[in-house]
Amino acid sequence: MDGLNTSITGRAIANGLLSIEAVNIRDFAVNKHNRVDDYTYGGGAGMLMQAEPVYLAYKSVEEQCKVKPRVIYLSPQGKTFSQNMAEEFAKEEELVFLCGHYEGIDERVLEEIVTDYVSIGDYVLTGGELPAMVMIDAVSRLVPGVLHNNVSAEFETFQDNLLEYPQYTRPEEWRGKKVPEILLSGHHANIEKWRREQSIMRTAKARPDLLEKAELTEKEKKILANYEDLW
Ligand code: 4HQ
Numbered sequence: 001m002d003g004l005n006t007s008i009t010g011r012a013i014a015n016g017l018l019s020i021e022a023v024n025i026r027d028f029a030v031n032k033h034n035r036v037d038d039y040t041y042g043g044g045a046g047m048l049m050q051a052e053p054v055y056l057a058y059k060s061v062e063e064q065c066k067v068k069p070r071v072i073y074l075s076p077q078g079k080t081f082s083q084n085m086a087e088e089f090a091k092e093e094e095l096v097f098l099c100g101h102y103e104g105i106d107e108r109v110l111e112e113i114v115t116d117y118v119s120i121g122d123y124v125l126t127g128g129e130l131p132a133m134v135m136i137d138a139v140s141r142l143v144p145g146v147l148h149n150n151v152s153a154e155f156e157t158f159q160d161n162l163l164e165y166p167q168y169t170r171p172e173e174w175r176g177k178k179v180p181e182i183l184l185s186g187h188h189a190n191i192e193k194w195r196r197e198q199s200i201m202r203t204a205k206a207r208p209d210l211l212e213k214a215e216l217t218e219k220e221k222k223i224l225a226n227y228e229d230l231w
Contacts, residue, residue, distance in 0.1 A: 003133055004140075012146040020136065025049070028056035037102050047102040051109035054098070058113045061096055070115045071096045072135065074128030075104070078117030081135060085118065089135070090142035097135065099128030161214040163207060165198035196220070201227055 001020050005013060012018045029036050030052050037047035062069065070092055079085070089095055098105070098114065120131040140146050168179040182194045197220075203211045204224055216224065 001129075001133060001136070004136060008146065009137060009140050012140060012143070015145075017143060017145050018140055023057050023061055025053050025057045028053040028060070030056075040103065045103075049100055049102060049105040051106040051112075054105055054109045055112065058096070058098070058109075065094050065096075067093070069094045069096045071098055071113050072116045072118050072132075073098045073100070073105075073110060073114040074120070074131040074135075075100065075117055076119045076122065076124060078119040080122075081118050081120045081131075081138070083138070086135070086138040086142060089139045095139070097128070097132035099132050101127045161203075161210045162199040163202045163210070165195040165202070197223060200224055204228065205231075 001022050004010065004020055009018065013020065025036055026034050030050070036049055036053040038050050040046065040048050058071065070089070072089075072095060074097065118131075118135065120134050125131065166180075168183060172179050172184070180194070182190055185191070200211070200214070200216065200220055201224070203214065204227070
C-alpha cells in the first residue's frame with residue numbers, strides 16, 4: 001500500500017492516527033509452488049483465486065482484530081463507492097479490504113467472509129488494490145485529526161450534494177484574468193451567497209444528477225431556473 005505512505009495519509013500513519021497493514025494471500029498458498037489460482041469449473045478463459053488461501057489469510061487478520069471486522073470485497077459487482085459510504089466506513093475501528101486478482105475469487109469464500117461488496121466505478125481493473133487504496137484515502141481523511149482543518153472535510157464537495165465553488169489565490173490578476181471582484185470585497189455574507197450560487201450553477205451544468213439530491217431553498221430554485229433559461 002505504498003502510495004499511502006506519502007502526503008496526508010503518510011503523516012497520519014506517522015502520527016499513529018491510522019495504521020495500514022498488507023497481508024499477502026500468496027503466503028497462505030496450499031500447494032508447493034505458492035500458487036493461489038486455479039482453473040474455473042465449467043470452463044472458460046482465465047483463472048480464479050482459490051477459497052482456502054483467501055480464507056486462511058482472512059483468518060490470520062481476524063485473529064488480530066478486537067471485534068469481527070467488516071470485510072470489503074472490491075468488485076465491479078459491488079455498490080458504487082460514495083461519500084456516504086466513506087462516512088459509514090470511517091466509523092469503524094478496523095476495516096479489511098479483500099483484493100482479488102485474475103478473474104476473481106471462488107464464490108464460496110466470498111459468501112463466508114465478505115460483509116460489503118464495493119465498486120469504485122464502471123471500468124475493469126486487474127486487481128482490487130487500487131480500488132482499496134482509493135477507499136482507504138477517502139475514509140482516512142474523515143478520521144478525526146487526519147486533516148488539520150477539520151472544517152474542510154465537512155464543507156467540501158458532496159457534503160450537500162453540491163460541487164465546490166471556484167477558488168482563487170494570489171496574484172489578484174494572472175495573465176490578464178482577474179479574481180472575481182466580490183471575493184476582494186470583504187463582505188462575508190455576500191461572499192457566502194456568491195459561493196453558494198456558484199456551487200449550484202456548477203452542479204446544474206456538470207452534474208444535474210447530484211442536484212436532484214441537493215436541498216435548495218425556494219429562492220435558490222428560482223435563481224437556478226432563471227440561469228437555466230440563459231444557457
Ligand atoms: N476489479 N472497483 C478486482 C475492479 C474493481 C472496480 C476487477 C476488482 C478485477 C479481480 N474493483 N477484480 N472497478 O475492476 O472495484
